Amino acid sequence: MIFVTVGGQLPFDRLVHAVDRWAVNQQRSDVFAQIGSSASPPAHIEWERLLSPPDFQAKARSADVIIAHAGMGSILTALDLGKPIIVMPRRAHLGEHRNDHQWATVEHLGNDVGITVAADEEALLDRLGRLEELEAPGMRHSPEYARLLHFLQSVIEASD
Amino acid sequence: MKKRVLAIASGGGHWQQLMRLRPAFQGQHPIYVTTNAAYSIDVPGSELFVVTDANRNEPLNLIRSAFGMLVRVLKTRPNVVISTGAAPGLFGILFGRLVGARTIWIDSIANAEKLSMSGRVASKIAHVTLTQWPHLRGADAPRYEGSIL
Numbered sequence: 001m002i003f004v005t006v007g008g009q010l011p012f013d014r015l016v017h018a019v020d021r022w023a024v025n026q027q028r029s030d031v032f033a034q035i036g037s038s039a040s041p042p043a044h045i046e047w048e049r050l051l052s053p054p055d056f057q058a059k060a061r062s063a064d065v066i067i068a069h070a071g072m073g074s075i076l077t078a079l080d081l082g083k084p085i086i087v088m089p090r091r092a093h094l095g096e097h098r099n100d101h102q103w104a105t106v107e108h109l110g111n112d113v114g115i116t117v118a119a120d121e122e123a124l125l126d127r128l129g130r131l132e133e134l135e136a137p138g139m140r141h142s143p144e145y146a147r148l149l150h151f152l153q154s155v156i157e158a159s160d
Numbered sequence: 161m162k163k164r165v166l167a168i169a170s171g172g173g174h175w176q177q178l179m180r181l182r183p184a185f186q187g188q189h190p191i192y193v194t195t196n197a198a199y200s201i202d203v204p205g206s207e208l209f210v211v212t213d214a215n216r217n218e219p220l221n222l223i224r225s226a227f228g229m230l231v232r233v234l235k236t237r238p239n240v241v242i243s244t245g246a247a248p249g250l251f252g253i254l255f256g257r258l259v260g261a262r263t264i265w266i267d268s269i270a271n272a273e274k275l276s277m278s279g280r281v282a283s284k285i286a287h288v289t290l291t292q293w294p295h296l297r298g299a300d301a302p303r304y305e306g307s308i309l
Contacts (some may be wrong), residue, residue: 007172041254053171053198071268072173076180079309101270108293113309145180148290148306152184152242152264156163157287159239159262 002062004033008050011038012096015088018121019067020044022128032059040151048053065131067124075115084134086116087126113137162189166238166256168229168249170213171196173270177244178306179203181266195248208232214247216277226251233259243282243304244268250278253286264288269307271296 004019006012016035020042023031031045034056041047051059053090060066060077070089078085090096093102106117114137118124127134165188169178175194178254179202182190192203195213211228214221225248233241233255241256242264253263265282267275269292275283283289283301291297292307 009172044239053196054201057201070286072268073176074173076173076308078175080176101273104273105270109309142307142309145308148266148292148307148308149181149184150256151290151305155262155264156165156184156188159163 001059001063002028002031002065002067003059004031004035004045004067005056005060005074006034006036006038006069007073008034008036008099010090012036012069012090013038013040014094014096014121015067015069015124016042017049018088018124019128022125034059045075065134067128070106070117072105075109075113078115078133079113082138084116084131084136086118086124086134088118088120088124099147162187162190163239164188164236165190165240165242166193166233166236166252166261167191168193168196168241168243168252170194170246170248171199173268174245174249175199175202177266177268177308181242181244191238191250193232193248216247222247230255237279240264242266245276246278250282250285253282257285257287262287264290265294266290267294267302269309273304 016038024044032045033045034051035047066078066083066085068087070087088108092100118127165185167190188278190206192208197210200208209232212221212224214225229251238261240262241252243252244266245268256263263286265286267279270292289302290305291302294304297304
C-alpha cells in the first residue's frame, strides 16, 4: 500500500494529483491519501481530508512507501516506522506555503537520514517509476540526539 | 523528588518532535498539553490536556489558547515548561516563567534557515531557547545542544 499525506492544514493539489494520475496510469488500487484542505479531491485514489492520529498511524504502519510533503510530522513518522519516504517540498511561489522552509529543511537534512527528495512532479513521477529502489531509513541514534536528551535531563534535574 | 514537567506541543510535527524528547522525562512527572485529545494514545499512563490550537492570524483562538494554557499552568505548578511549538507552547513558556518554572523552547527542526517567529519571541522570554541547527546558533540565543535526529 502507498500512503500519501500532505499534512492536515494546507492544500497541496500538485502532489495529490500527480500521484492520482500515476495511479490511474499504473492501474494501482492500493493508494490512499490524506489530502488536508486540497481544493479538488483526487478522482482515482482513495482519500480522506484528515485522519485521526490513531488512523494516521495505522495507515502509515501498513504502508510500503510513504509519499508526502516535506513536513516534519510526515518525515518523523517515516523515520520512526522505518518506512521508505519520498517527499516533495511545498513552494511559496506556487502558493503552497507561507515560505520555502520545506525546501530548506530537505536541503539541510539531505540524504543522511534516508529520505528521498523529489523537487517537483516530474521528479516524483520518476521516483514512482522505480519504487523498488527505495530503501527504508534507519532510525539513527545519533550523538546529537543523545546530546539533546542529556541536556534536557540536566536542565530538568537542576530545576526547583 | 520528581519534577513536574509541563510538555507542550501543537499537533503534527511539533507533537512528534516532543514525543522524541520523552526519554528525557523518564523518572520525572511529565504532563502533556496538545491541541488534539487523540494524541493520548502516544502517552499511555500520563496526563494529557487539550488547549485550542491557534496561530497569529486567529486572534480569538489565540485568546482561547492563552486562557486554557494559563489555567493549566496554574493547576500544574510545573517545575519545568518545555515546548517544541507553536503558539500554545509560547503561552506556556510565558505563564511558566510567571510561576517560577524553568522554561525551555526547542525550535522545530523544520526551521533550518532561521528561527521560527515563535522561536524569536521565545528567545526573549524562555530561560533556554534551542535551535536544532548548529549554524543558527547565536552569541546569546538560540543555543545549540543537539537535535531530535
